[in-house]
Amino acid sequence: MRILSVHNRYQIRGGEDESRQAEENLLREMGHEVTVYEEHNDRIAKMNQLQVASRTIWSQEAYQIIQRRLKEQPQDIVHVQNFFPLISPSVYYAAKAQGVPVVQTLRNYRLLCPNALFFRDGQVCEDCLGKFLPLPGVIHGCYRESRVASVAVASMLTVHRTLRTWTKMVDVYIALTEFARQKFIQGGLPAEKIVVKSNFVHPDPKPGEGKGGYALYVGRLSVEKGLNTLLAAWKQLPMRLPLKIIGDGPLAGKLAADTQDMPHIEWLGRKSMSEVYELLGEAKFLIFPSNWYETFGRVAVEAFAKGTPVVASDIGAIAELVEDKRTGLKFIPADSADLAKKVTWLWENPQELNRMRQEVRREYEIKYTARQNYHKLMEIYDLVRNL
Structure with a gap:
């Protein structure tokens, strides 16, 4: 053809x-x-x-x-x-x-x-x-x-x-x-x-092991992507959970300023696809805090391929991709307190997290190859x- x-x-x-x-x-x-x-x-x-x-x-x-x-x-x-x-x-x-x-x-x-x-x-x-x-x-x-x-x-x-x-x-x-x-x-x-x-x-990046001990955000640093919600949530966590952020955008300056006193948040800037996959595979989970409808949510499916659960806003297309408590967790859009609550629960329930790792990889194999x-x-x- x-x-x-x-x-x-x-x-x-x-x-x-x-x-x-x-x-x-x-x-x-x-x-x-x-x-x-x-x-x-x-x-x-x-x-x-x-x-x-x-x-x-x-x-x-x-x-x-x-x-x-x-x-x-x-x-x-x-x-x-x-x-x-x-x-x-x-x-x-x-x-x-x-x-x-x-x-x-x-x-x-x-x-x-x-x-x-x-x-x-x-x-x-x-x-x-x-x-x-x-x-x-x-x-x-x-x-x-x-x-x-x-x-x-x-x-x-x-x-x-x-x-x-x-x-x-x-x-x-x-x-x-x-x-x-x-x-x-x-x-x-x-x-x-x-x-x-x-x-x-494609090609299949193969699952990682999730042993990096950190959460990960990958995406544009902008209001519609929910960066403000993410940063506000991390300030409310009861523990100092490491967070790695990949990406660039109009809120880069705000990110740098807001995280000066938060050494457990690491901004990595842009990374190659191979580097993103490596970090995705070792992350405990991906945070997808988008405030807009999206049309898909490609990075969530990349996380699935790497065996990494997703904590996502319950809005638009991403809410369709993530099944609550099977392939990740959903939180109220733009609600930093609810995001902090869901992140804390997932961090404190490693057995549930490990079960979800198996489910997300299966989801990729069934739907996204x-x-x-x-x-x-x-x-x-x-x-x-x-x-």
């Missing part, structure tokens, strides 16, 4: 990029021909605001590139991973003009929310959910804290709702969890076109080719 993978990369690589690349590599390993059309946000620095806004709504350049590629090298599927902002939904039209089916993976909430997070002023916000014109996102400057930039995103969403792009030009959407699928249905996407296929971890994921992806591709 020949697949054209389309994606717009950001300046900073994240979970979206890792998951997309893993999928492309898996397809190649299984003998499929995968070519890539990629744009990078570095180009934005060479454009003015009007040019960026125009491309966000419709990129004639991307349309022509896809048209030319499909004529020169016919494809069976165009799989769009991310079109925002420089590629635009014009790629759907280019694919359809050549009679090639389109699959779109929904890696964030951009089709429903200008900032793609459903998160504003430190809390979940659904003000634009289901609105034909996402005016609240413009008023609050939700995209890049700029009303001008938010107008461009809102215009893209409204124009393509008017054209019925989301309902007519995409054959199948892939949501990463059932929670995310339901949100997109609430937002107006056709339920019959949305299937659920999770991310996966490359084999299961590949079979599901082939079912989706076969479905759209037979429409």
Whole structure:
């Protein structure tokens, strides 16, 4: 099978990029021909605001590139991973003009929310959910804290709702969890076109032993990721439990300041994937304190693969991944006292922790290996080719 993978990369690589690349590599390993059309946000620095806004709504350049590629090298599927902002939904039209089916993976909430997070002023916000014109996102400057930039995103969403792009030009959407699928249905996407296929971890990193004697956080250092909740919880613990933090982001300065007198919290900055896996495998448990809905929670599944339980916020997609007292524990979102309570219980119950280690590894083997994921992806591709 020949697949054209389309994606717009950001300046900073994240979970979206890792998951997309893993999928492309898996397809190649299984003998499929995968070519890539990629744009990078570095180009934005060479454009003015009007040019960026125009491309966000419709990129004639991307349309022509896809048209030319499909004529020169016919494809069976165009799989769009991310079109925002420089590629635009014009790629759907280019694919359809050549009679090639389109699959779109929904890696964030951009089709429903200008900032793609459903998160504003430190809390979940659904003000634009289901609105034909996402005016609240413009008023609050939700995209890049700029009303001008938010107008461009809102215009893209409204124009393509008017054209019925989301309902007519995409054959199948892939949501990463059932929670995310339901949100997109609430937002107006056709339920019959949305299937659920999770991310996966490949190659298998093999389980660790969990003998490091520390808890671990891996992720962006930002408000929506719950870093403030994590730090507040650690100040309330009755014991000095070591915590290692991997990642970088806008709250890095606050993290450094808040932990000056807390030597049992170690900020490691960014680490390679192999280093993350090593630390994950030896951690007692992973803390996933996110305050927003997420669409998946890749690091939680990486923890499962390493045999490490997860203490997670009971919110959004991550609440779907973690089963309370089987693969980890859940706590009330943004409630540092409840997080401290759950961490203390898990630390003081090593037998339960060891039982959970067995369960999370089993969860990975049942749901999140490359084999299961590949079979599901082939079912989706076969479905759209037979429409």
